Amino acid sequence: MAKCSLNKNTRQRQLSRYLEEDPFLTDEDLACILKVSVQTIRLDRFDMQIPELRERVKNVARGGRQLRTMAGGELVGDLVDLEIGNSGMSILPVTPAMTLSKTSVARGHHIFAQANSLAIAVIDAGAALTGAARVSYKRPVYCGEKILAKAVIKIKKGNKYMVKVTSEVKDEIVFKGKFLVFALQEEGVPQ
Amino acid sequence: MAKCSLNKNTRQRQLSRYLEEDPFLTDEDLACILKVSVQTIRLDRFDMQIPELRERVKNVARGGRQLRTMAGGELVGDLVDLEIGNSGMSILPVTPAMTLSKTSVARGHHIFAQANSLAIAVIDAGAALTGAARVSYKRPVYCGEKILAKAVIKIKKGNKYMVKVTSEVKDEIVFKGKFLVFALQEEGVPQ
DNA sequence: AAAAAATTAGTACCTGGTACCAAGAATAGT
DNA sequence: ACTATTCTTGGTACCAGGTACTAATTTTTT
Structure with missing residues (x-):
């Protein structure tokens, strides 16, 4: 079980790293990146309490919605x-x-x-x-x-x-x- | 047709006002607010080139992400x-x-x-x-x-x-x- | 009253999921 | 070597919030 656990853990760490970097990735994207099935990704997300794409996007949107300052133009x-x-x-x-x-x-x-x-x-x-x-x-x-x-x-x-x-x-x-x-x-x- | 057109125009103005204020409203929400059917809302959105909820949220999120760097935290x-x-x-x-x-x-x-x-x-x-x-x-x-x-x-x-x-x-x-x-x-x- | 515009209804389909069940593969403990 | 446990995968039914399209109905105009 050690090897498998290791794989699972490292995969889950990678998963959260990828999502931190880009919260717009779907489960399918992640499955493709991490070379596992979509179901595994879902289980991983569930394990780690990571919400689904739409929720993540909403969170980013709510968090980041404020005043524009440095964003738009040059x-x-x-x-x-x-x-x-x-x-x-x-x-x-x-x-x-x-x-x-x-x-x-x-x-x-x-x-x-x-x-x-x-x-x-x-x-x-x-x-x-x-x-x-x-x-x-x-x-x-x-x-x-x-x-x-x-x-x-x-x-x-x-x-x-x-x-x-x-x-x-x-x-x-x-x-x-x-x-x-x-x-x-x-x-x-x-x- | 004048009255109808007027209604349509004012409704569409209201629609965009509501969405500016809260881009997280679904078509159903809007239909409820404006007392018309969901289909009418969809037609209105189409008329006014307003994307669907998920796209809007994504846009806010992407915009928000850019600003977050300068705006969000200290x-x-x-x-x-x-x-x-x-x-x-x-x-x-x-x-x-x-x-x-x-x-x-x-x-x-x-x-x-x-x-x-x-x-x-x-x-x-x-x-x-x-x-x-x-x-x-x-x-x-x-x-x-x-x-x-x-x-x-x-x-x-x-x-x-x-x-x-x-x-x-x-x-x-x-x-x-x-x-x-x-x-x-x-x-x-x-x- | 007929024509045109606006609205509503209904269907099939899509994405990106949830929730659940069962089968298969890998690993651990003995 | 064999079994128990854990991991992984597959499949199905279902959901929200849509698109795209067709057709019927209502309202308004002429």
Whole structure:
């Protein structure tokens, strides 16, 4: 029974690993991956109290449904002005999902994300990457406030850009950052 | 036909309103709410190109998954080790949602977010804020790779901490950052 | 009243399951 | 070597929440 038990256990561990990675797998998918029958998968799920696909999907949907922030576009915040190769501006309203639950203070990486994505947007290139950044947070930003980020290209050398971003809430500076950005040539990017 | 058309239109508007509010409603639920037959609901959905429940839930789930990384928890990535007041480690698998659509290179602010949130997590405080950061990206990270971030507190002075974070993919350093973090006293934070 | 539009009803079929029963294979204990 | 136990597989009936399609019925328009 040892060998069989071992197989069963390792299979069940694998099963949960696969499902953690991708909860959208059907029993049939799993059976195929783990080279056992669908029934075995079902027994395994039952053993491990793992609900069926539809329930899993529902759970993910309920858990993840909140405010959108970093998801959709390439840009965090709403672009209000863009002069490619020169400067740009974006507005990010701070929603509850972006704040530390205890304090309703916006988490730093959201402010960074707005600035960083704006810095990249002003670059005149199909794609660009941040190489380095030096940022400082001047004061906390609270839920409900709107962050206006302004980016200006300061230096351009070949495919290297230095972009300065200043973020304000009602004319008060909350964040400053210098971003070193590299423009990528359209091809040549490994997959 | 005017009255009927009107009824149909208003019903369809109501339908989409109800579904926006709660995408988990079945056709039967909707039929009950709107006092028409299930078939009518189906025709309406077909008219308005609204997919069936399971598809809707899936969409929400997929959307939710992307956001979860930035929106859901306070931490970006999965904490694998944490010694509060000393060091911590987290893993962030790079999903398609995090990458520049053209190149499948992870956008910088996700890598920053993982590091930043880890830096805050290692601080021994109810809440903490990033005051400044100096970061550099050593090489692009691609979709499918897993980023292992390691944070260590280097200096502590009162409520000020200097945290160094190094992120690697398969023992190769992809990102380095120094974060200046301030611990917040539990109260006294304005709403 | 006839034509057109909208609604409802009914059927066959699909996916991804549950719940249950029985047969077959593998392993353990003796 | 043989039996008992555990694992695995197969099969069936059933369910929710649909699709796709046809046909009948009601409502509205002309």
